Amino acid sequence: MCATKSEPPPMESTAPSSPPLPRSSEEEKEPAEADIDKDVLCPICMQIIKDAFTTACGHSFCYTCISIHLRNKSDCPCCSRYLSNNHIFPNFLLNKLLKKISARQSARNASPVEHFRQTILQTGM
Ligand SMILES: [Zn+2]
Numbered sequence: 001m002c003a004t005k006s007e008p009p010p011m012e013s014t015a016p017s018s019p020p021l022p023r024s025s026e027e028e029k030e031p032a033e034a035d036i037d038k039d040v041l042c043p044i045c046m047q048i049i050k051d052a053f054t055t056a057c058g059h060s061f062c063y064t065c066i067s068i069h070l071r072n073k074s075d076c077p078c079c080s081r082y083l084s085n086n087h088i089f090p091n092f093l094l095n096k097l098l099k100k101i102s103a104r105q106s107a108r109n110a111s112p113v114e115h116f117r118q119t120i121l122q123t124g125m
């Protein structure tokens with residue numbers, strides 16, 4: 001039982017792209033988010049809101065962030081108004097928007113090939 005079957009390398013149709021940039025561990029810099037409206041960032045985790053929930057006072061957070069916060073406190077992290085789990089609502093429209101934004105973000109970070117593919121998809125060629 002010494003016949004080890006070597007797997008042939010998978011056929012890759014993608015064009016050879018430049019090797020990934022070496023990640024410097026000395027300073028973990030956030031990807032450029034200058035063009036992103038800070039309103040789409042969660043005030044708790046400072047990331048693009050995930051599973052957007054809006055409070056009765058009109059502030060938006062990730063569902064996980066606000067639910068963890070409400071486990072310990074009963075106020076809005078933004079304006080300190082009284083808040084409980086009964087006062088937060090899913091914000092479907094914002095969620096949809098945020099998904100688009102994060103998709104655009106990852107498309108920009110993707111390889112040029114992927115970026116090209118996205119462009120084709122958008123123009124409908
Ligand atoms: Zn958050």
Ligand SMILES: [Zn+2]
Nearest residue numbers: 057059076079
């Ligand atoms: Zn608030």
